[in-house]
Amino acid sequence: MPRVVIVGGGFAGLNLAKGLGNVAGIEVTLLDRTNHHLFQPLLYQVAMAGLSPADIAVPIRSLLSQYHNIQVLQGEVLSLQPDRKIVVTDFGELGFDYLILTCGARHSYFGHDEWEEHAPGLKTLEQATEIRRRVLSAYEEAERTNSAEASKRLLTFVIVGGGPTGVELAGAIGEMSRFTLARDFRNIDAASARVLLVEAGPRILPMFSAQQSARAARDLEQLGVQIWTGRAVTKIDGDGAEVGNERITSATILWAAGVKASSLGHAAGFEVDRQGRVIVEPDLSVKRHPHIFVAGDQACFVHQTGKPLPGTAPVAMQHGQYLARIIRQEIAGHSHKPFHFVDKGQMATIGRSRAMVEVGRFKLSGFVAWMMWLVVHIYFLTGFKNRLFVVLQWAWSYLSFRRGARLIVNKEWRLHPADSSVQPPTGGTEQ
Amino acid sequence: MPRVVIVGGGFAGLNLAKGLGNVAGIEVTLLDRTNHHLFQPLLYQVAMAGLSPADIAVPIRSLLSQYHNIQVLQGEVLSLQPDRKIVVTDFGELGFDYLILTCGARHSYFGHDEWEEHAPGLKTLEQATEIRRRVLSAYEEAERTNSAEASKRLLTFVIVGGGPTGVELAGAIGEMSRFTLARDFRNIDAASARVLLVEAGPRILPMFSAQQSARAARDLEQLGVQIWTGRAVTKIDGDGAEVGNERITSATILWAAGVKASSLGHAAGFEVDRQGRVIVEPDLSVKRHPHIFVAGDQACFVHQTGKPLPGTAPVAMQHGQYLARIIRQEIAGHSHKPFHFVDKGQMATIGRSRAMVEVGRFKLSGFVAWMMWLVVHIYFLTGFKNRLFVVLQWAWSYLSFRRGARLIVNKEWRLHPADSSVQPPTGGTEQ
Numbered sequence: 001m002p003r004v005v006i007v008g009g010g011f012a013g014l015n016l017a018k019g020l021g022n023v024a025g026i027e028v029t030l031l032d033r034t035n036h037h038l039f040q041p042l043l044y045q046v047a048m049a050g051l052s053p054a055d056i057a058v059p060i061r062s063l064l065s066q067y068h069n070i071q072v073l074q075g076e077v078l079s080l081q082p083d084r085k086i087v088v089t090d091f092g093e094l095g096f097d098y099l100i101l102t103c104g105a106r107h108s109y110f111g112h113d114e115w116e117e118h119a120p121g122l123k124t125l126e127q128a129t130e131i132r133r134r135v136l137s138a139y140e141e142a143e144r145t146n147s148a149e150a151s152k153r154l155l156t157f158v159i160v161g162g163g164p165t166g167v168e169l170a171g172a173i174g175e176m177s178r179f180t181l182a183r184d185f186r187n188i189d190a191a192s193a194r195v196l197l198v199e200a201g202p203r204i205l206p207m208f209s210a211q212q213s214a215r216a217a218r219d220l221e222q223l224g225v226q227i228w229t230g231r232a233v234t235k236i237d238g239d240g241a242e243v244g245n246e247r248i249t250s251a252t253i254l255w256a257a258g259v260k261a262s263s264l265g266h267a268a269g270f271e272v273d274r275q276g277r278v279i280v281e282p283d284l285s286v287k288r289h290p291h292i293f294v295a296g297d298q299a300c301f302v303h304q305t306g307k308p309l310p311g312t313a314p315v316a317m318q319h320g321q322y323l324a325r326i327i328r329q330e331i332a333g334h335s336h337k338p339f340h341f342v343d344k345g346q347m348a349t350i351g352r353s354r355a356m357v358e359v360g361r362f363k364l365s366g367f368v369a370w371m372m373w374l375v376v377h378i379y380f381l382t383g384f385k386n387r388l389f390v391v392l393q394w395a396w397s398y399l400s401f402r403r404g405a406r407l408i409v410n411k412e413w414r415l416h417p418a419d420s421s422v423q424p425p426t427g428g429t430e431q
Numbered sequence: 432m433p434r435v436v437i438v439g440g441g442f443a444g445l446n447l448a449k450g451l452g453n454v455a456g457i458e459v460t461l462l463d464r465t466n467h468h469l470f471q472p473l474l475y476q477v478a479m480a481g482l483s484p485a486d487i488a489v490p491i492r493s494l495l496s497q498y499h500n501i502q503v504l505q506g507e508v509l510s511l512q513p514d515r516k517i518v519v520t521d522f523g524e525l526g527f528d529y530l531i532l533t534c535g536a537r538h539s540y541f542g543h544d545e546w547e548e549h550a551p552g553l554k555t556l557e558q559a560t561e562i563r564r565r566v567l568s569a570y571e572e573a574e575r576t577n578s579a580e581a582s583k584r585l586l587t588f589v590i591v592g593g594g595p596t597g598v599e600l601a602g603a604i605g606e607m608s609r610f611t612l613a614r615d616f617r618n619i620d621a622a623s624a625r626v627l628l629v630e631a632g633p634r635i636l637p638m639f640s641a642q643q644s645a646r647a648a649r650d651l652e653q654l655g656v657q658i659w660t661g662r663a664v665t666k667i668d669g670d671g672a673e674v675g676n677e678r679i680t681s682a683t684i685l686w687a688a689g690v691k692a693s694s695l696g697h698a699a700g701f702e703v704d705r706q707g708r709v710i711v712e713p714d715l716s717v718k719r720h721p722h723i724f725v726a727g728d729q730a731c732f733v734h735q736t737g738k739p740l741p742g743t744a745p746v747a748m749q750h751g752q753y754l755a756r757i758i759r760q761e762i763a764g765h766s767h768k769p770f771h772f773v774d775k776g777q778m779a780t781i782g783r784s785r786a787m788v789e790v791g792r793f794k795l796s797g798f799v800a801w802m803m804w805l806v807v808h809i810y811f812l813t814g815f816k817n818r819l820f821v822v823l824q825w826a827w828s829y830l831s832f833r834r835g836a837r838l839i840v841n842k843e844w845r846l847h848p849a850d851s852s853v854q855p856p857t858g859g860t861e862q
Contacts, residue, residue, distance in 0.1 A: 035839040059838075062615055136466060405483075
């Protein structure tokens with residue numbers, strides 16, 4: 001019986017597994033280093049205290065428990081042996097007939113890995129709660145300081161990268177300061193927080209039209225966000241950042257700039273592009289390895305438009321659905337067509353009642369676009385329970401101007417840490 | 432204007448602050464080392480993946496934002512100078528006219544602090560998510576191991592302490608194995624998990640009648656929990672525990688045994704009992720310091736029955752309400768009566784449809800007791816939003832036999848940890 005091994009339970013891996021679920025004559029193993037499928041498009045809401053981790057993450061094995069031919073294992077892939085058709089994991093070797101890599105991407109600090117300590121990215125639940133801790137702790141610290149200088153540093157937030165994630169984070173911090181936190185503090189004027197969005201390119205949201213991008217910039221500015229375009233970050237340390245030649249003193253810097261694909265493809269000797277993505281054939285297979293496929297953010301697919309497809313959820317979902325179809329066809333002895341991406345448009349949100357939608361030439365912004373954003377995200381959110389809870393959280397937040405998950409949770413759980421250099425219970429000082 | 436400083440935002444501190452809220456002529460500062468009030472009675476449900484942290488924790492400053500005379504500060508008290516009427520915090524000194532210590536209790540390992548690493552207690556959100564990580568990771572690891580011996584070790588759970596917390600944890604693990612996880616795993620029989628509840632005393636739930644305690648033991652046994660009474664834990668290490676002379680190989684040990692009050696009272700020179708609780712006067716004040724009071728788990732109040740009141744939520748709430756009343760009276764120039772505890776009974780839950788309630792001679796167990804337990808906990812849960820969401824989570828879990836927050840979240844958020852000795856991304860091996 002053909003054994004299909006899927007590495008990664010993101011949008012591509014999950015859709016692929018579902019497409020092979022309960023198909024007679026196929027045995028599927030899905031490996032992921034976490035136990036959950038994460039709905040990445042709403043991760044910024046966890047970082048911004050609007051949703052809880054469990055609202056947007058569901059155990060992969062629950063999502064697939066109805067499929068008797070699928071086994072889910074939590075584990076990490078250490079290396080591939082393509083010619084022996086073996087995957088080496090941290091708990092042993094797994095043989096495969098078909099291998100699909102959907103390991104996604106992580107942040108890239110353009111060769112400055114030391115910046116990560118001071119400027120977390122947003123790809124995992126752990127990073128989202130770390131960002132939440134830093135942002136909320138900055139307000140708490142500002143409330144108890146007597147120094148105007150310290151207060152200014154604590155209430156300055158720098159977001160690096162003007163793509164959708166950077167825009168969402170900047171908008172949410174601006175909004176939170178103005179509406180949610182303002183009434184809860186006595187000593188600081190939460191609305192005076194300075195939020196700086198830095199983008200090296202000429203404009204934010206470059207994947208949208210120039211007109212929509214300008215509208216997004218205006219919307220952000222109304223929330224108190226300053227936008228600096230055409231200026232790159234040249235240094236990040238514990239006390240702030242350097243943007244061009246200017247020094248910004250800031251306690252909280254967030255990274256939403258470069259991404260880099262998982263190194264697994266490169267390590268296996270596959271051809272990769274500059275971002276480490278595996279360059280795939282028209283059917284998403286790897287050159288000279290017709291039984292190994294790469295999908296989602298880890299794949300570089302250029303065959304349709306001449307430009308690589310972006311690393312977005314719709315691309316990953318269509319990859320997964322396509323691969324399920326062609327694996328079923330191939331096992332049935334049929335040939336298959338190349339992958340064809342159907343572009344259903346794109347959307348981004350800025351904050352309460354503000355979003356933008358572009359489908360081909362159709363462009364929309366403001367409240368109606370925001371409602372479309374809500375409906376689409378709820379529709380794609382996995383799991384009945386999660387949909388219900390997210391809708392209720394949003395309704396509650398919209399009506400009350402509050403945020404449902406304003407928790408500062410520390411990294412250290414012990415009372416008596418063996419290593420006293422770890423995070424002190426009150427949250428530490430490195431933020 | 433008299434300055435009231437409250438240390439701790441638990442049940443006692445929060446009820447006290449509310450009782451002084453918007454009272455003319457009083458200025459209140461509430462200090463807490465976390466930013467949230469935690470509804471401790473439901474903390475075990477976070478540890479057992481039934482609720483999310485944000486369902487049972489609310490920012491203290493949100494809860495008190497309507498009271499203009501109350502300032503909330505996140506910070507830690509380092510020491511007291513009772514005679515100078517000063518509290519020394521990690522951000523400076525605070526003067527007070529009235530000081531109320533409600534710092535609660537933490538776990539005590541009876542002089543074996545080194546056991547904590549291998550047997551976390553359950554007092555904070557951090558500990559609850561750590562326990563959740565360990566319990567869920569044990570199942571994940573058992574699913575991918577080929578060794579029967581490793582599987583047995585991973586599916587053995589030892590809970591130390593037969594009080595309400597230990598009973599709730601043991602019941603929840605038994606129930607989760609039988610109902611929730613059984614259908615999601617392919618290689619292990621989740622229902623074969625061994626759950627051992629160890630109690631040094633002669634019976635579990637000693638605060639209940641012998642009859643109720645026996646009923647609880649039967650209920651737990653039906654969920655597959657083995658109960659060992661009259662046997663103390665003599666050793667805990669990374670591979671298991673020794674109970675009396677018997678060695679139990681187990682990957683997951685949870686601590687629900689001794690507690691110890693905050694050391695702040697003792698350090699300030701106040702008279703304390705064996706558990707470190709400050710021995711208080713009939714009005715909860717400290718001997719020779721009529722303007723310093725101790726409330727909640729940190730206080731040892733013996734004046735009513737000859738026995739110290741237990742460290743429970745009802746005691747803490749009544750402490751807080753009483754102190755608000757007498758401080759208002761004293762400031763108004765009136766005298767006050769001693770504290771009198773009104774015992775409204777006690778309850779404990781074992782699992783789905785099983786609980787016990789005792790009010791004086793009135794005893795109840797089973798489904799009706801469980802419904803009472805639900806209603807009382809929802810009633811006292813703080814915040815409209817939290818009530819609604821917890822009710823919905825419970826309804827969903829009850830109907831679906833699922834758990835809403837089955838997430839394994841790690842301690843390390845960085846991609847490039849500076850210190851490679853920290854927890855690896857897949858969850859580590861020390862559990």
